[in-house]
Amino acid sequence: MSLVGMSIIVEGSPAQERTARNRWARLTRPALGFVLPVTLAVTWEFVVRMGWASGRLAPPPSVIFATFVDLARTGDLQRNTLVTLGRVAAGFGLGAGVATIVGAAAGYSPLVRRLLDPSLQALRAIPSIAWVPLFILWLGIFEASKVTLIAVGVFFPVYLGLMGAIQSVDRKLVEVGRAFRLSDVAMVRRILLPAVLPAYVISLRSGLGLGWMFVVAAELMGASEGLGYLLIDGQQLGKPAEIVTAIVAFAIVGKATDWLIALVATPFLRWEDVVRQD
Amino acid sequence: MLVLERVGKTYPNGVHALGGVSLEVELGEIVAVIGGSGCGKSTLLRTISGLDPSSEGSVVLDGERIIAPHEKIGIIFQEPRLLPWLKVADNVGFGLGDRPKSERAHRVAAALKRVGLADKAGVWPRELSGGQAQRVAIARALVPRPEVLLLDEPFSALDAFTRADLQDHLLDLWTDLRPTLILVTHDVDEAIVLADRIMVMCPRPGRVFEDIGVDLPRPRDRQSAAFDFAKRRVLAALDRSLQRVPSGAEDEPKAEAGAALWW
Ligand SMILES: Nc1ncnc2c1ncn2[C@@H]1O[C@H](COP(=O)(O)OP(=O)(O)OP(=O)(O)O)[C@@H](O)[C@H]1O
Ligand SMILES: [Mg+2]
Numbered sequence: 034m035s036l037v038g039m040s041i042i043v044e045g046s047p048a049q050e051r052t053a054r055n056r057w058a059r060l061t062r063p064a065l066g067f068v069l070p071v072t073l074a075v076t077w078e079f080v081v082r083m084g085w086a087s088g089r090l091a092p093p094p095s096v097i098f099a100t101f102v103d104l105a106r107t108g109d110l111q112r113n114t115l116v117t118l119g120r121v122a123a124g125f126g127l128g129a130g131v132a133t134i135v136g137a138a139a140g141y142s143p144l145v146r147r148l149l150d151p152s153l154q155a156l157r158a159i160p161s162i163a164w165v166p167l168f169i170l171w172l173g174i175f176e177a178s179k180v181t182l183i184a185v186g187v188f189f190p191v192y193l194g195l196m197g198a199i200q201s202v203d204r205k206l207v208e209v210g211r212a213f214r215l216s217d218v219a220m221v222r223r224i225l226l227p228a229v230l231p232a233y234v235i236s237l238r239s240g241l242g243l244g245w246m247f248v249v250a251a252e253l254m255g256a257s258e259g260l261g262y263l264l265i266d267g268q269q270l271g272k273p274a275e276i277v278t279a280i281v282a283f284a285i286v287g288k289a290t291d292w293l294i295a296l297v298a299t300p301f302l303r304w305e306d307v308v309r310q311d
Numbered sequence: 312m313l314v315l316e317r318v319g320k321t322y323p324n325g326v327h328a329l330g331g332v333s334l335e336v337e338l339g340e341i342v343a344v345i346g347g348s349g350c351g352k353s354t355l356l357r358t359i360s361g362l363d364p365s366s367e368g369s370v371v372l373d374g375e376r377i378i379a380p381h382e383k384i385g386i387i388f389q390e391p392r393l394l395p396w397l398k399v400a401d402n403v404g405f406g407l408g409d410r411p412k413s414e415r416a417h418r419v420a421a422a423l424k425r426v427g428l429a430d431k432a433g434v435w436p437r438e439l440s441g442g443q444a445q446r447v448a449i450a451r452a453l454v455p456r457p458e459v460l461l462l463d464e465p466f467s468a469l470d471a472f473t474r475a476d477l478q479d480h481l482l483d484l485w486t487d488l489r490p491t492l493i494l495v496t497h498d499v500d501e502a503i504v505l506a507d508r509i510m511v512m513c514p515r516p517g518r519v520f521e522d523i524g525v526d527l528p529r530p531r532d533r534q535s536a537a538f539d540f541a542k543r544r545v546l547a548a549l550d551r552s553l554q555r556v557p558s559g560a561e562d563e564p565k566a567e568a569g570a571a572l573w574w
Contacts, residue, residue: 205390205392206392208362208388209394209405211362211380212360212362213380213406213455214380214381214382215408219408223405223408224394227394228396230396304395304396304437305396
């Protein structure tokens, strides 16, 4: 009896200690990543406040924050963010949509793959920004050329990701489907789709990342609204705080859209979670 | 009844993997297929399953020619091949896609209980041990109530203890449901514990070398003298089947159809 009781106590306490330490670690570990940026920001603020530097070209955090609030109060920030977001959404929808169809066809059918893939690989070798003059010639300087450029950027990672994923579906699992006499449609729905989904979501996320990169390029090359316009405006009027504000807005919205994809995909990918322990 | 008539298989790359295998298997019989590596055992099984149709001869089950996977034939592979995105219960019910939900749930629960994994219905396949995963695969193959169950080295990836355990499980299932079992194995003990008949195959092209009946009462005692005797007989046959291969003779002329030696 007492032996049992003792062993429980003896085993219990280090375990409790460990959970406590784990909880502490869970709280502090993300905080660790903030140490460097926060230190830098505080230091810079201090340096400018003390008058050791003017902070005219590199505004201190307080000025950036004030600009951010200003732009938000006038509604400029929201309006420009929405415009940019709309362009990314349109370009992403177009690029990812076409890439999904073409990638699925090329992954599924060797004939389509042999027909299309060499040309697409050749096009991929072109740095996409190089298309800009041509797109402007063809589509004008307004929305169409911007959206097309973003779509081109999104297309390749999604196309390659999906095609590769379909080709690398475990043939042994496909054979299970065959042994249970699945129809072609059922095979796609019950085996191929779930097998491909993790890689597809990853490719969508990297496509979206490129979409954000290309929207900056498109807007830098001429726009009258959008976050990229804020960048140019800040540069031309010598307002670095406006530039940094736009950059921060890019980062926030970009991260938020990426998180949105991850969030939508989570319930379908729960099976994939690795039980992670570090 | 399952009837194989001079079943031959040549792969597209020219490998002559099966050269005229003829065989009759009664409903409920347990047949073990044994033989050296590369002698066409897996090919034979896949041909019977309809996954890889034969290039010569025919496989006929109850008068129906098998040229594609058939609902009366189930197959269990060397690996469990569970679908990682389905919970264990959904994996077991995979072959019942067209049945009403309540019937499916009922049959899945019964099958899981039969393989002793009723408590694992709601877990993901990656949370199972190798032996548990293979039991789930067995349940999945049994749920559509196949008449013939094909097993290709189903336990070879497991440790000896788990393997003996699963052999017992398989025998229990067979006692309940009485499907025909055709089992490829490298393990002579396994073949003798399970089978009514042991087919020893020899290679290039694969064919039946010897068909040995195992006439021991069940459950079979691995320690008994009769078991030992049967084992020595099978091992001797295996030895002979391997010696018959002239070294380097890849393209030895095809053996006559049904060259099985009975004893
Ligand atoms: N898909 C395939 N394409 C071409 N040749 C094949 C294919 N599968 C098997 N073979 C060849 O057919 C022969 C028989 O192979 P099989 O897999 O049936 O042997 P096995 O008896 O199951 O061997 P093991 O005991 O090693 O599993 C071998 O020579 C093999 O190389
Ligand atoms: Mg094999």
